[in-house]
Amino acid sequence: MRVLVIGGGGREHAIVHACARAGHEVLCTPGNPGIAKMARLLDSPQDAASLAQLAQREGADVVIVGPEAYLAAGVVDACTALGVPAFGPVQAASRLEGDKVWSKAFMTRHGIPTAAHHSFTALEAALAHLAGLSTTSPIVVKDAALKAGKGVTLAHSVAEAETALREIFSGPDAQAVIEEFMTGxxxxxxxxxxxxxxxxxxxxxxxxxxxxxxxxxxxxxxxxxxxxxxxxxxxxxxxxxxxxxxxxxxxxxxxxxxxxxxxxxxxxxxxxxxxxxxxxxxxxxxxxxxxxxxxxxxxxxxxxxxxxxxxxxVRFRAAASAVVILAAPGYPGEPQRGIPLTLPPTQENEVIYHAGTRMDGDQLRSHGGRVLAVTATAPTLNAALGRAYALADRVDFPGAQLRRDLGGRIGAVPEPSTV
Known part of the structure; x- marks a missing residue:
């Protein structure tokens, strides 16, 4: 089967990896240096119509769309119109992610349990609601639009929540959701x-x-x-x-x-x-x-x-996996780019997915906030964590940010790696 994967981050690298190890011919646009080692990269404009035409021209048996922005732009709709099977929701269905106000209303209509919430299309109404809150719990403020997973503020004061709201409504057509803080x-x-x-x-x-x-x-x-x-x-x-x-x-x-x-x-x-x-x-x-x-x-x-x-x-191995993200200095603000990277060799059941990298001649460099996703699998979670951290520590990435407490919420303890 010929598979076209759309996107160029760590998620798409994992999708390409899964398709390639199943024996398929994999194409990808725009891709990244890690994906280039296991798929043929295609240069193309990234609008919906061009991507659908690319899939048709290349004879793709199926298109797998990775990032949310492509779904919101109607890539699946465009592929379907040309008779190319595409895995992903159509533009109207992708609204479940792309519009948090609509999504919350959908959950209410269908009795799907979620946090108590209020949605706002104007700053003044949101601030008035905020002023009437009496809670010692953090206040959850969400930008209703697509924000790559970073549109949420866990405010520990009314002032912090107000700052978040003013930032959201500084742009056009803004909407926000204020919801209860859930525990668990x-x-x-x-x-x-x-x-x-x-x-x-x-x-x-x-x-x-x-x-x-x-x-x-x-x-x-x-x-x-x-x-x-x-x-x-x-x-x-x-x-x-x-x-x-x-x-x-x-x-x-x-x-x-x-x-x-x-x-x-x-x-x-x-x-x-x-x-x-x-x-x-x-x-x-x-x-x-x-x-x-x-x-x-x-x-x-x-x-x-x-x-x-x-x-x-659909079958999964009875095993465990752990992913350690290596992020650039400055992230999640403005990340430092162009940092030289040297990746170590990997063993079986280890892989380093490229999330934000580029090639500069023969030198691999950072090119984003989250740069590498260091992954290991093992029979137990503790063993997988140990292997993932050991592999992450072998990556030469000056100034990399990473968390050392993955799994700590459930008491997982990384086992020392023997590799």
Whole structure:
């Protein structure tokens, strides 16, 4: 099968890796230096029409769309119009991620548990609501638009929340959501779906803030553990109260959701609740989940695009994975670019995914905030963490930022690596 992967980050590197190890011919645009080692990179304008024409011209059997911005721009719609199967939601369905105000309203309409919230289209109304709050808990302020995972402020004072709101409404057509602070363990569930049938990946847990102890500003994700322990009763509740009502609701409202439904959840004392929905593989969750996939991602993508997904065919190894993100100095503010990188050789069950890199002649350099996703799998989570940290420590990346406490929320302890 010839597979075209759209995107150029760590998530797309993991998607390419999964398709390539299943024996498929993989094309990618725009790609990155890591992807170039296992796929043919294609130069193309990145608008929806051009990408669909590229897929048709190259004879792609299926297109897998990685980043959310491409989905919101209608790449799947454009591919479908040309008769090219594409794995991802159409533009109307991707609104589940791209518009948090609409998404919250959708959850309310369909009785999907989420945080108590209020949505605003004007700064004055948001500030008035803020002034009336009486809480000692942090205040959650969300930009309703796509912000690459960084549009959330966990404000510890009314003044901090007001600053976040003023920043959101400094731009045109702004909308914001203010919601209650939920307590519990945060977990990600990914559903591969054709709009009706679905298969779940193992639960994973991202670590969102830049510093250890869950401190500092929000990032796109600083590391992942997989699987995160979720008991059978909770998994049943997640299926019955969140995943299935969401798929039914999207279909009932006229835009069935095909692709990867990302459910970011909080396991609260009163049950699982939605923190946010995304319309694609998470990044860096994909780098943790896909190395555990035993079955054929490209075939699943094609089947889902045709409305023929067989959930029983989706299989994952009974193992664990850990992803350590190496971020550039300055991230999540303005990252330092152009830092020379030297990557060590990897062993079996280890991979270094490129998230923000470029080639400068023969020299690999940093070219983004989150630069590398260092991943290892092992029979146990502690062993996977040990291997991932040992590999990360062998990367020559001056000034790299990383978190040393991945898995600490559940008491995971990295085992010393013997490699």
């Amino acid at each position: 363990q945060e977990v990600t569930i990914l559903a591969l779906t054709d709009g009706e049938r679905y298969a779940l990946t193992p639960p994973s847990q991202d670590h969102k803030t830049i510093h250890e102890g869950d401190t500092g500003p929000m990032t796109g994700g600083m590391g992942v553990i997989c699987p995160f322990p979720v008991d059978d009763a909770t998994m049943t509740a997640i299926r019955q109260t969140i995943i299935e009502p969401t798929l039914r609701g999207m279909k009932a409202e006229g835009h069935p959701f095909c692709g990867v439904l990302y459910a970011g959840l909080m396991l609260t004392p009163s049950g699982p609740k939605v923190v946010e929905f995304n319309a694609r593989f998470g990044d860096p969750e994909a780098e943790a989940v896909l190395p555990l996939l035993e079955s054929d991602l490209a075939q699943h993508a094609l089947d889902a695009a045709r409305g023929e997904l067989d959930p029983s065919s």
